[in-house]
Amino acid sequence: MSDPKNNGTSRSNGVNPDKDVNAQNLPGQRGDQGETIRVQRGMFGARNGGDTSGYGGLVRTVRLPGESARPYGGWFDEVADELEGALEEQGLAPENAIEKTVVDRGELTFHIAREHLPRVARTLRDDPALRFELCTGVSGVHFPGDKGRELHAVYHLRSITHNRLIRLEVGAPDSDPHVPSIVDVYPTNDWHERETYDFFGLVFDGHPALTRIMMPDDWQGFPQRKDYPLGGIPVEYKGAQIPAPDQRRSYS
């Protein structure tokens, strides 16, 4: 664990466990690369004084796995080369479309600039060397701490021809929650984009009929955003009051 006296961002001597990439016993220490999604202070959910845990000064920056450098390994390089080449052929500089490439836990992720998403998706589907025929839909993720791109749309594409799976990730700010729709490339995303709109308020521009799909049509708010409460009531169990799930102690 981190030294509570230090603020976690600057260390002068010794190995900072937060930045020790080789540390095996610490969760998620992957250098200072990657997106900062959260800064944790203290522990055991003690946030408003009276902290007797001894962890009150703990500051830990939580980052998602950062950008990977070439070679990515295996067929990942082949897909990246083909995609870059195909985009160049269409007169689109790959570095403008692909913001970064992350290889983590044996999975390949391309972070795509949102305005170029339909073009990239079409290229991935149609290029004979890529041929990602099957899209398994879109999953939204809300990172309130990731300033400027709080809302992420994550797509998984499967190539049956080449037996491969890749991930595309697109970010959009809370203030402008727009991502182009890829329903005309992958019609299967019709309901998936409606679901992500319903739960996260991500507006997929160009979708044929972007309406709520799970929640009632007149529902207000977007339930799976992190600032949307879970709700619930305290229940009695064996004489004790058990608070609602979102009121219980959190260890994260």
Next chain:
Amino acid sequence: MSTSPASARDTTEGTVYTVTGGDWDEIAAAAKQADDERIIVNMGPQHPSTHGVLRLILEIDGETVTEARCGIGYLHTGIEKNLEFRNWTQGTTFVTRMDYLTSFYNETAYCLGVERLLGIEEQIPDRATVVRVLLMELNRLSSHLVAIATGGMELGATTIMIYGFRDREMILDLYELITGLRMNHAYVRPGGLAQDLPPGAVDAVREFVKKMRRNLPEYDKLATGNPIFKARMQDVGYLDLAGCLALGATGPILRAAGLPHDLRKAQPYCGYDTYDFEVPTADTCDAYGRFLIRLEEMRQSLRIVEQCLDRLAPGAVMVADKKIAWPAQLALGPDGLGNSLDHIKKIMGTSMEALIHHFKLVTEGFRVPPGQAYAAVESPKGELGVHVVSDGGTRPYRVHFRDPSFTNLQAMAAMCEGGQVADVIVAVASIDPVMGGVDR
């Protein structure tokens, strides 16, 4: 009173919406003006042939369906949101309730995702993996049996319904013996299984395989060659390969279009590459082809179940890493399943450290390094994908299920439009949607 059908006004207690019906005389006059028999029918959300609370909105011209749409969301329970407020292990208790006919697939897919995030995929004991495969294949049988039984019932073939549920009952009995519950098991846990197989389980499964091999030909005798059954199923719910891939349809629907795509072969997980089985296909693209595929897949599943029984070797069913392995030692007590009294005696009486460890792991849970993972399994209905995101905490940051029922149901319009009303029932039954999975 407002005059328009729908209006809103602000009051001190918030906005009040008023929705009033239209004028019946106007509607009747407009209907009189129309010269065709075009009507819009709401089928469901409470209808015996819609597989739960599915609402079908059909525009009908005579007996022909000109437009078909689905209304879903009636069974939305917010499971994905709820998962974010429970620890990683508690997650299986929720996901098992999504598609309640394929519980073991939901649990295993979720656990494979969590295990990938933890980086312990290689450390899962063999016995746990074999039992997972065993239960998943039994689950494929029970899910297909329900698909065939309810699909038959909706055609009026009640005998096939009785047969299907009779055989499924034997599988539910096995579940009860192994996990303690007939449905909603929460038996597969991140790192392995909740507990080992009970004594007598292997014999019971062997006995079941024997009985099932005897019962399976009955479906052939009853339905496969039956001219009425074939007349109702053939060329109904047509969806070709291009349509399947565009609409993301997987599972029996895709294989009925002739593509032998099965994740167990294409991207093997849980050691499926070491099992001997075949992937059946059909080239008819219709409901009859999907029925034949389900029937053949049940035979193949029996083969896999037998191979699992043969390779079951004694051993642990939970990872050795004590920082992850669930500490409970479950045993059957007088008031049902619970912690074994010996284990409680040990942690309460002799080992303070074990008590602390147990308490920490159960109340707080383990931490999962930040990042995301996608794990997919071939469920009886198609590709069941799980997108798991962790922020390094003891609770999932986000879990998204790509449920095959949800995706496949989109193909309903393409299968039904232009066909007869009665064929809508057959087409929907051949998709085999389970609303618990569709709405989550």
